[in-house]
Each structure stands twice: as structure tokens, then as C-alpha cells.
Amino acid sequence: MEEINNAMIGALSEDVFPGAVLIVSVRGKVAFFERYGFANKVSLQKMTKNTVFDLASLTKPIATTLAVIKLVEEGRLELKDKLGEIIPQFKKTEKTNIRIKNLLLHNSGLPDYHPYYLMLSNFKQKERQGVLRDLLVKEPLVSKQGEKTLYSDLGFMVLRWVVEDISGCRLDHFIDEKLYKPLGLENLFFVDLESESKKRKNKIFAATEFCSWRNMLIDGVVHDENAYAMGGIEGHAGLFGTASDVNQLLSHMLFSFHGSSKHSIINQEVIKLFFSRNKGSDRVLGFDTPSLTDSSSGRYFSYNTIGHLGFTGTSFWMDLEKDVIVVLLSNRIHTTRDNMKIKDFRPILHDTIMTNLKGSGFISH
Numbered sequence: 001m002e003e004i005n006n007a008m009i010g011a012l013s014e015d016v017f018p019g020a021v022l023i024v025s026v027r028g029k030v031a032f033f034e035r036y037g038f039a040n041k042v043s044l045q046k047m048t049k050n051t052v053f054d055l056a057s058l059t060k061p062i063a064t065t066l067a068v069i070k071l072v073e074e075g076r077l078e079l080k081d082k083l084g085e086i087i088p089q090f091k092k093t094e095k096t097n098i099r100i101k102n103l104l105l106h107n108s109g110l111p112d113y114h115p116y117y118l119m120l121s122n123f124k125q126k127e128r129q130g131v132l133r134d135l136l137v138k139e140p141l142v143s144k145q146g147e148k149t150l151y152s153d154l155g156f157m158v159l160r161w162v163v164e165d166i167s168g169c170r171l172d173h174f175i176d177e178k179l180y181k182p183l184g185l186e187n188l189f190f191v192d193l194e195s196e197s198k199k200r201k202n203k204i205f206a207a208t209e210f211c212s213w214r215n216m217l218i219d220g221v222v223h224d225e226n227a228y229a230m231g232g233i234e235g236h237a238g239l240f241g242t243a244s245d246v247n248q249l250l251s252h253m254l255f256s257f258h259g260s261s262k263h264s265i266i267n268q269e270v271i272k273l274f275f276s277r278n279k280g281s282d283r284v285l286g287f288d289t290p291s292l293t294d295s296s297s298g299r300y301f302s303y304n305t306i307g308h309l310g311f312t313g314t315s316f317w318m319d320l321e322k323d324v325i326v327v328l329l330s331n332r333i334h335t336t337r338d339n340m341k342i343k344d345f346r347p348i349l350h351d352t353i354m355t356n357l358k359g360s361g362f363i364s365h
Helices: 002-013 056-073 100-104 125-138 153-167 171-180 225-229 243-258 268-274 342-359
Strands: 019-026 029-040 188-190 239-241 305-310 314-319 324-330
Touching: 002 019, 002 029, 002 342, 019 243, 019 342, 029 243, 056 100, 056 153, 056 171, 056 239, 056 243, 056 268, 056 305, 056 314, 100 153, 125 153, 153 171, 171 188, 188 243, 239 243, 243 268, 243 314, 243 324, 324 342
Parallel strands: none
Antiparallel strands: 019 029, 019 324, 188 239, 305 314, 314 324
């Protein structure tokens, strides 16, 4: 495992990121867990194994998608359900026939991104949800449903709306009650900007970038501007967590997928449905899969692998066949998003990890 450690130390010296936490587990057992560098290079706060990261777009699979999984499991939602059938505001629009499945696959026809925060900042906080939802209803589609895959923050903002409309609960409360609390994951949470969260007390956060719009170094509040404008809670971003809790959640999902836990709180049939490849898409429902060439997961993860990346420097890859989970949480945008060195580093790291796991006898192929 020394090669893995050396790769991470090398990344620090090459300024890939100021700091990071890496955890590798095989069949639910931790094979490697270490922290590196600084959580905040301005205050010189060192990274710890319990540092809390802004997980950015990991919110999509491990918060919003899991909330959808629970609703499907409970029979309150089906993948074929259409927006117009669930949310009245979509009924007489071009989005009425968009299915839940297509929102999860990022081929609903919705655009990838819109800087809504610039408009939302003109409204009081309590008015912003209504304003955002009006904007989502009116947002023109850029393609027909199922025609084109376009990774979309907007689709997951809509999914948040779906979850809340059906459950009658705010997204963060719903996922906390249904999954995080039952699994004892106290270090997976959204930071509610409207009420000073108790969860923030006595925690070390990994700082992100200096934001010119907010005129501050982002530390302990969500980096994503749209999620920030919405009070810290959205379907596409806003989740915070430690590497350990992310790994524990993924391990539970892997056990549920294999049916190897008597205490699973996720239905095996439903999770198998979500983790299956879909015709005409290079994604599974709510998760990414390794691209055929130049994947950030490297060359040695199997075809049956799912994962996701986050803009702040976060990622996970989970090999369903080899039972390997790699969680890399870094603060690569601290103090600027211009640092793109992680793109070249990720595949090198994942290749090093898989080679070492095989060499150490953790995996056989």
C-alpha cells in the first residue's frame, strides 16, 4: 500500500490539491485510510480523517437518487411516472411527459446549467423556492426526451421538487430520516444556511475557493452558487460529509445490491434496478459509469462499476463485481477553481490502487 501513499504525497507536492482524504474498502472492510495536507491553507488547518467536505455533485447519487430509491421502494413513485402527473405546474408545458427515469439518466432534454442565483439573490430567502420553481417550469428544453445525454443540474433540482411533493418532507429531512439516521451516519448532512446547524459545531471543514460573488473564502457553507442561493439545500448540490461516512453508505448499498446483509434498509430488487445499465445511455439511474476511454476510474475497474465526480474535488467509484470502493475527497478548488490537475491524477491513482489491491491479495483479478 506504500505506492498508494506515495501517489497521494506526490499529488500534494505537485499541487494537485492542498489536501485530501482517501479511503479504500474491499468487501466492506477498510484496506486503506489516510489524510493528507491542509483542510484550509489560509488558516493552516491540517487535514484530519474526520474533515467534512463539500461533496458537491455527489449530492445527486447519494442524497437525491437515494431519496428517489426510497420512494420507489415504498411504492409511492415509479420510474415511468411523468412530471405532469406528479406536479401540476408542469401539466400544460412541454415538460409534462418527462419521466423520472429520464431525469435520473440526464436525458430529459433539460439544459445542463443556468446561473439562477443571479436572479434569486434579488428575492428574500422565503420567496426563492417559488421563484426557482417558476423558472424551472419555464426553462426551454434543449432536446427531445431520450434523444441526447446532457449532464444536468436542473434535472436534479426538479427531482428535489418531486421528492418533496410526494413525501411532504424537505429533501434533507427525508433522506436523513430514511437513510442517514438509521445507518448512524451523523457526518452526512446539508448545511441549512437559514438555521445555524448544530451539525456544524466542533467540525473541521475543508475550505473551497474564494468566491467573488460572495466576497468570501467558502468554508463550511455550500460552494455551488445556486444551492447557496436556495439556502444550502438543493437536489444537485449541498450535501457535506466525511470520507468515512460516504464509504459506509456506499458499503451498505453494495451489501444491499448483493443481498449479503440481513439488516439492509435498501431493497435489493430496487437497487439492482437502479444499478443496471440502460439501453441508449452510458449511465445508470442517478450514477455515472466509467467512460470507455480516459475514465477517471483508470483501467482496472470492471464494466460493472458505478460512481460520480464532484466539482470541488470529490469522487467515488464502486466496483460491483470486485466489491471495491474508492472514495477520494479533496479540496482541489481551494483557493481557486482554475486548478485542473486532478483530471490527470485520478486515473493514475485508481490504477495504483487496483494494482496494489491485487498485489496484496485483496482482489484476485
